[in-house]
Amino acid sequence: xxxxxxxxxxxxxxxxxxxxxxxxxxxxxxxxxxxxxxxxxxxxxxxxxxxxxxxxxxxxxxxxxxxxxxxxxxxxxxxxxxxxxxxxxxxxxxxxxxxxxxxxxxxxxxxxxxxxxxxxxxxxxxxxxxxxxxxxxxxxxxxxxxxxxxxxxxxxxxxxxxxxxxxxxxxxxxxxxxxxxxxxxxxxxxxxxxxxxxxxxxxxxxxxxxxxxxxxxxxxxxxxxxxxxxxxxxxxxxxxxxxxxx
Amino acid sequence: xxxxxxxxxxxxxxxxxxxxxxxxxxxxxxxxxxxxxxxxxxxxxxxxxxxxxxxxxxxxxxxxxxxxxxxxxxxxxxxxxxxxxxxxxxxxxxxxxxxxxxxxxxxxxxxxxxxxxxxxxxxxxxxxxxxxxxxxxxxxxxxxxxxxxxxxxxxxxxxxxxxxxxxx
Numbered sequence: 001x002x003x004x005x006x007x008x009x010x011x012x013x014x015x016x017x018x019x020x021x022x023x024x025x026x027x028x029x030x031x032x033x034x035x036x037x038x039x040x041x042x043x044x045x046x047x048x049x050x051x052x053x054x055x056x057x058x059x060x061x062x063x064x065x066x067x068x069x070x071x072x073x074x075x076x077x078x079x080x081x082x083x084x085x086x087x088x089x090x091x092x093x094x095x096x097x098x099x100x101x102x103x104x105x106x107x108x109x110x111x112x113x114x115x116x117x118x119x120x121x122x123x124x125x126x127x128x129x130x131x132x133x134x135x136x137x138x139x140x141x142x143x144x145x146x147x148x149x150x151x152x153x154x155x156x157x158x159x160x161x162x163x164x165x166x167x168x169x170x171x172x173x174x175x176x177x178x179x180x181x182x183x184x185x186x187x188x189x190x191x192x193x194x195x196x197x198x199x200x201x202x203x204x205x206x207x208x209x210x211x212x213x214x215x216x217x218x219x220x221x222x223x224x225x226x227x228x229x230x231x232x233x234x235x236x237x238x239x240x241x242x243x244x245x246x
Numbered sequence: 247x248x249x250x251x252x253x254x255x256x257x258x259x260x261x262x263x264x265x266x267x268x269x270x271x272x273x274x275x276x277x278x279x280x281x282x283x284x285x286x287x288x289x290x291x292x293x294x295x296x297x298x299x300x301x302x303x304x305x306x307x308x309x310x311x312x313x314x315x316x317x318x319x320x321x322x323x324x325x326x327x328x329x330x331x332x333x334x335x336x337x338x339x340x341x342x343x344x345x346x347x348x349x350x351x352x353x354x355x356x357x358x359x360x361x362x363x364x365x366x367x368x369x370x371x372x373x374x375x376x377x378x379x380x381x382x383x384x385x386x387x388x389x390x391x392x393x394x395x396x397x398x399x400x401x402x403x404x405x406x407x408x409x410x411x412x413x414x
Contacts, residue, residue, distance in 0.1 A: 045376030046377065047376070048375045048380035048381075049342055049370060050370065050374075082258060118370055119368055119369070120339075120342075120343075121365070121367055124367070126282040127282070161261075164258060164261075164262055165261070165265045168262070168265055181283050181285065181303060183369060185371050186371075187372065188372045197375060201376070
């Protein structure tokens with residue numbers, strides 16, 4: 001196990017291993033997203049109060065999960081990069097940030113669209129919505145910091161520190177609905193108790209969540225691979241690889 | 247782990263915990279401002295200011311909604327099952343507004359204890375249900391709004407019935 005993790009730290013090995021993993025995650029993502037969206041949008045029952053607008057949950061919840069998970073992954077990758085100086089971790093963190101920002105935006109946007117028919121407003125400065133908006137700005141901050149330095153090493157370190165400190169926002173987002181009075185309702189999915197909705201409603205949601213995660217892993221592997229080639233383009237093994245392709 | 251890496255790890259963990267403590271204390275100090283609304287019990291205790299825009303939240307009390315036939319005027323009571331707050335509103339209510347439903351009302355608290363609302367927002371809970379299950383609950387003598395408190399109990403009963411809506 002440790003040997004495998006050490007190998008992943010080497011760009012060359014990461015490049016080789018990810019080549020084998022990547023198609024599986026793409027296939028899983030395509031299959032799960034197709035099944036989940038058709039099931040969720042067409043076949044799952046409508047809600048007794050909200051009717052069909054309830055179906056926004058099948059995009060909103062997976063996007064919100066991913067927005068938070070990507071930030072945590074980015075912070076962990078930043079920690080690995082800062083402490084163990086593993087460059088692949090930094091490359092992966094750099095590649096995750098735009099997807100995380102996109103997911104946060106999707107969660108906020110789908111929430112606003114959902115809020116109009118159900119709550120009667122598209123935005124309210126409650127703790128959940130505001131902390132999610134802060135997450136979006138943290139993503140923008142991480143992306144901007146990477147572009148703001150002349151030297152890549154200082155840029156990586158600054159972005160890693162911001163990601164690690166910014167991770168404090170994640171428990172605030174998660175528990176905001178329990179700590180304060182908010183317009184947003186408490187969590188639909190929790191680890192400790194079964195969902196309080198019937199199986200034909202939450203199973204497609206679970207499939208969508210897994211599909212979003214597979215998509216995130218597949219896309220991160222793909223983008224990290226091209227980033228490895230870009231950053232290591234002067235290395236011997238990359239040149240050999242390019243010569244082989246020709 | 248080399249001593250240098252260990253030191254770096256501790257520096258980072260220390261930095262993050264200090265930042266977490268700072269944020270935690272700030273949020274704790276601001277806790278009453280972060281709450282989106284006043285609960286009727288807080289308003290009864292005199293925590294909310296008069297004649298300034300505030301938000302109040304709770305459940306619409308069963309049987310308390312009275313509409314004016316000729317206008318959009320509506321009166322209802324918001325309750326947290328401890329204290330009540332009478333609300334007067336004139337305008338279009340959100341689709342989810344009904345008795346037993348959570349609401350947030352934005353408006354000014356009057357000196358004689360009622361609230362003149364400019365906006366009414368509906369809250370909903372995390373218990374989504376197909377219409378058939380809601381109907382089954384109602385026939386069994388439960389209001390879907392009570393579902394939250396009775397979720398476990400009702401779920402067990404539906405499981406026992408082997409209903410199509412059983413959750414496991």
